[in-house]
Amino acid sequence: MSLVDLMSMAKPNLETRDRVLSRLKTKELVNCYQCIKCTSGCTALKLLELKPHEIMKLVNLGFVDELPTSDIIWTCATCLKCVQRCPQKASPYHVIIALRNLAVEKEAKVPETYLKIVSQILETGLAEPPQKIVTKKMETVDRECLQLPKIKAPKESFQTAFMKAMEER
Amino acid sequence: MARIGVYVCHCGLNIAGVVDVTKVAEYAKTLPDVVTAKHYTYMCSEPGQRLIQDDIKADKLDRIVIATCSPRMHEETFRKAVAEAGLNPYLTEIVNLREHVSWAHTHEPEKATEKAKALVRMGVARARLLEPLQKRKVSVEKSVLILGGGIAGIQSSLDLANAGFKVYLVEKAPSIGGRMAQLDKTFPTLDCSACILTPKMVDVAKHKNITLMTNAEVTGVEGFVGNYNVTILKRPRYVDAKKCVGCEACTKVCPVKVPDKFNENLTERRAVYVYSAHAVPKIAIINPENCLRLKTKKDVCGKCQTVCEPKAINFEQQPESVQVKVGGIIAAVGSEVFDATRMAELGYGRFKNVISNMEFERISDASGPTKGKILTPKDGKTPKTIAFIQCVGSRDKRFHEYCCRVGCMVTLKQAILAREKIHEPVRIFICYIDMRAFGKGYDEFYRRARDMDIDFIAGIPSEIHGTPDGSLHFDVYDKGTNKLLEIHPDMIVLGTGLVPNKDLERISSLFHAARSADGFLLEAHPKLRPLESAVAGVFLAGACQGPKDIPDTVAQASGAAAKAIDLLSSGEIELEPLKAVVDKDLCSGCRICESICPFVAIEMKTEKVKGEERLRADVIEVVCQGCGACSSACPTGAIKIQQYNNKQVVTQVQAALNETCVEGGK
Numbered sequence: 001m002s003l004v005d006l007m008s009m010a011k012p013n014l015e016t017r018d019r020v021l022s023r024l025k026t027k028e029l030v031n032c033y034q035c036i037k038c039t040s041g042c043t044a045l046k047l048l049e050l051k052p053h054e055i056m057k058l059v060n061l062g063f064v065d066e067l068p069t070s071d072i073i074w075t076c077a078t079c080l081k082c083v084q085r086c087p088q089k090a091s092p093y094h095v096i097i098a099l100r101n102l103a104v105e106k107e108a109k110v111p112e113t114y115l116k117i118v119s120q121i122l123e124t125g126l127a128e129p130p131q132k133i134v135t136k137k138m139e140t141v142d143r144e145c146l147q148l149p150k151i152k153a154p155k156e157s158f159q160t161a162f163m164k165a166m167e168e169r
Numbered sequence: 170m171a172r173i174g175v176y177v178c179h180c181g182l183n184i185a186g187v188v189d190v191t192k193v194a195e196y197a198k199t200l201p202d203v204v205t206a207k208h209y210t211y212m213c214s215e216p217g218q219r220l221i222q223d224d225i226k227a228d229k230l231d232r233i234v235i236a237t238c239s240p241r242m243h244e245e246t247f248r249k250a251v252a253e254a255g256l257n258p259y260l261t262e263i264v265n266l267r268e269h270v271s272w273a274h275t276h277e278p279e280k281a282t283e284k285a286k287a288l289v290r291m292g293v294a295r296a297r298l299l300e301p302l303q304k305r306k307v308s309v310e311k312s313v314l315i316l317g318g319g320i321a322g323i324q325s326s327l328d329l330a331n332a333g334f335k336v337y338l339v340e341k342a343p344s345i346g347g348r349m350a351q352l353d354k355t356f357p358t359l360d361c362s363a364c365i366l367t368p369k370m371v372d373v374a375k376h377k378n379i380t381l382m383t384n385a386e387v388t389g390v391e392g393f394v395g396n397y398n399v400t401i402l403k404r405p406r407y408v409d410a411k412k413c414v415g416c417e418a419c420t421k422v423c424p425v426k427v428p429d430k431f432n433e434n435l436t437e438r439r440a441v442y443v444y445s446a447h448a449v450p451k452i453a454i455i456n457p458e459n460c461l462r463l464k465t466k467k468d469v470c471g472k473c474q475t476v477c478e479p480k481a482i483n484f485e486q487q488p489e490s491v492q493v494k495v496g497g498i499i500a501a502v503g504s505e506v507f508d509a510t511r512m513a514e515l516g517y518g519r520f521k522n523v524i525s526n527m528e529f530e531r532i533s534d535a536s537g538p539t540k541g542k543i544l545t546p547k548d549g550k551t552p553k554t555i556a557f558i559q560c561v562g563s564r565d566k567r568f569h570e571y572c573c574r575v576g577c578m579v580t581l582k583q584a585i586l587a588r589e590k591i592h593e594p595v596r597i598f599i600c601y602i603d604m605r606a607f608g609k610g611y612d613e614f615y616r617r618a619r620d621m622d623i624d625f626i627a628g629i630p631s632e633i634h635g636t637p638d639g640s641l642h643f644d645v646y647d648k649g650t651n652k653l654l655e656i657h658p659d660m661i662v663l664g665t666g667l668v669p670n671k672d673l674e675r676i677s678s679l680f681h682a683a684r685s686a687d688g689f690l691l692e693a694h695p696k697l698r699p700l701e702s703a704v705a706g707v708f709l710a711g712a713c714q715g716p717k718d719i720p721d722t723v724a725q726a727s728g729a730a731a732k733a734i735d736l737l738s739s740g741e742i743e744l745e746p747l748k749a750v751v752d753k754d755l756c757s758g759c760r761i762c763e764s765i766c767p768f769v770a771i772e773m774k775t776e777k778v779k780g781e782e783r784l785r786a787d788v789i790e791v792v793c794q795g796c797g798a799c800s801s802a803c804p805t806g807a808i809k810i811q812q813y814n815n816k817q818v819v820t821q822v823q824a825a826l827n828e829t830c831v832e833g834g835k
Contacts (some may be wrong), residue, residue, distance in 0.1 A: 034602070034648070035629045037628075038644070040644055041631020041632055046653065056811070087565035087566060
């Protein structure tokens with residue numbers, strides 16, 4: 001191997017890199033020239049230390065082995081600011097999603113919240129469950145007392161389709 | 170019986186590295202009528218050319234086939250060599266083994282060799298049918314039209330005028346000077362822009378060989394290289410240029426105030442105004458869209474008329490159309506600055522203290538809105554922190570993919586100017602992606618900025634935030650320290666790049682001059698013919714060909730002038746004989762060729778045949794560019810391109826399809 005990271009003695013894994021790239025619609029999405037605009041504006045950077053430009057560079061160099069198992073890829077808030085602002089029409093967001101899918105494929109540790117969301121979608125068909133809210137008059141109300149119709153559980157065909165889509169990913 | 174010589178070029182290893190040139194030469198020998206076939210390292214070199222010339226004499230060759238690089242590269246070289254040996258130069262056929270074979274099929278040497286053989290076979294088949302042609306000479310007009318009076322147009326005009334050529338310099342604005350007139354200092358020497366430009370502007374106005382037309386534009390171009398007829402529309406100034414003394418008394422009484430474009434809309438001017446402090450010609454002009462009297466077409470206001478002592482104001486002036494004959498044209502219409510409002514995240518247009526680098530130039534300029542003091546536009550205070558943000562609109566696939574080539578140096582210069590002009594402590598940040606200081610003395614200039622305690626941050630902010638109290642701030646991640654920094658500048662200068670002039674669309678269609686993918690005018694060859702457009706006699710100078718700084722613009726302008734002198738100095742030019750010709754007996758007068766010709770080279774003429782009037786197409790030879798569109802469209806086959814007639818092309822196709830059909834056309 002012609003390239004070694006002397007800090008961790010890690011070597012690039014071009015095979016995994018190709019698997020990430022194959023998940024992206026165009027190679028343009030990793031074509032980054034490190035202007036750092038994505039990281040400067042990253043919603044997840046201040047609290048969670050997500051540096052999208054670093055992920056782009058690691059993928060480009062082929063240092064991808066640690067990424068699917070690291071927690072950092074799950075910190076992305078998917079606000080899509082990086083996609084919109086990138087002057088090279090690259091997309092750290094799409095790369096991060098590809099890495100997340102790779103993590104699931106490798107059966108790496110997926111944060112519980114995500115698993116919760118998945119099971120919730122399967123059960124209710126909603127990513128966000130109906131919540132109680134507080135009105136201006138400080139009354140707590142829910143759908144029932146507002147006489148809104150009950151949300152029906154999704155059909156079985158939806159669940160099958162959803163599971164199938166997840167497996168295909 | 171033709172006597173054909175075939176010459177296969179190695180082009181070093183460019184061709185020979187892939188194609189088996191010995192095999193190709195051996196194969197050529199087996200083709201009918203081929204008397205000799207040879208291969209050599211560089212056919213275009215002096216010994217290579219001599220090889221052909223000696224064979225022409227010794228073997229009495231009458232057709233030459235050269236299998237080498239693209240004809241665009243060396244066809245002319247070989248034609249000259251063949252002519253020197255006494256053969257008509259148009260009896261030469263070029264077979265392209267480099268671009269069409271070795272470069273295209275680098276990894277398949279065997280197949281490439283087979284393709285090379287096939288192409289040589291086709292070339293030989295065609296060569297047999299070539300006919301001798303003669304070049305035609307036409308006289309040329311020893312004058313030049315120059316479009317645009319910026320530094321490029323000024324330099325070209327002066328060079329041509331000093332060489333004794335008549336120059337018509339047409340400028341759209343009321344004064345010449347262009348973008349450079351708006352600048353304060355110039356990198357990398359910090360010369361004052363006006364000090365080096367205004368003497369040249371005055372020289373242009375005074376030169377006996379230059380006819381200067383400001384507030385004018387070219388509306389029509391007809392003719393061909395050496396003999397262009399140009400129509401120029403001189404818009405009315407509503408001020409008599411001969412009477413006006415430039416006292417500016419009128420500008421003080423005019424009641425209409427509008428943003429001043431010369432000061433990048435940072436100040437206001439009147440409806441009647443003098444373009445700038447250094448304007449050439451320094452005479453007033455009334456903008457008919459602003460003036461109350463001209464706008465309403467009623468007998469109102471007229472204050473300027475009452476104060477004007479020389480009685481120069483004339484509301485009755487009409488547009489004037491002027492016709493000039495010129496031999497060559499230089500397009501020097503320059504570029505525009507990127508409109509940063511298109512990049513919403515930077516807040517330009519929403520926040521007053523976020524300015525473009527062109528606005529900074531005006532603020533820094535001694536004749537600008539603040540008389541050269543660096544003050545914030547919103548509150549007129551001296552900034553304590555200034556931030557520059559690079560690559561705004563350039564190197565950005567959403568707007569312009571190219572590098573603007575001036576942004577880095579402009580920002581370094583402006584940072585240095587800010588440091589020198591502000592005597593109180595001020596922090597200066599430059600947020601950049603790559604710092605490109607590539608020219609002579611440019612990296613030294615970068616060093617100078619670093620020595621002046623300017624902070625360079627390798628990173629671009631994602632967005633600029635404004636707070637209700639009017640202050641600005643942004644976050645930027647610095648590559649050097651791996652820290653997310655928050656900066657609160659009092660003024661933010663955007664490194665806006667150069668973009669194609671809006672007029673280029675009209676201008677390119679006026680001259681049939683093509684544009685490249687980036688929107689600028691396209692040069693004939695990116696390396697070897699950067700000063701010419703693909704249209705003969707139309708040259709390019711300055712930023713209309715691509716973003717450029719002043720040194721490059723001046724160099725290109727002088728180069729374009731030299732090219733025009735080269736074209737016109739002898740008083741006549743040779744025209745390629747590869748033109749369309751009409752077989753009058755076959756022409757049915759259907760007018761399809763007339764409608765299809767992109768150069769308007771076909772004229773329909775009525776002729777009397779046996780007492781009957783018949784319509785016939787006729788080719789204006791000097792206008793025809795030999796593109797062949799008419800020939801392929803003609804339903805009766807009456808119109809043909811010399812050297813590419815049906816027989817010659819069909820024979821070549823037959824030779825391509827059938828290895829045994831090498832007799833071709835016999």
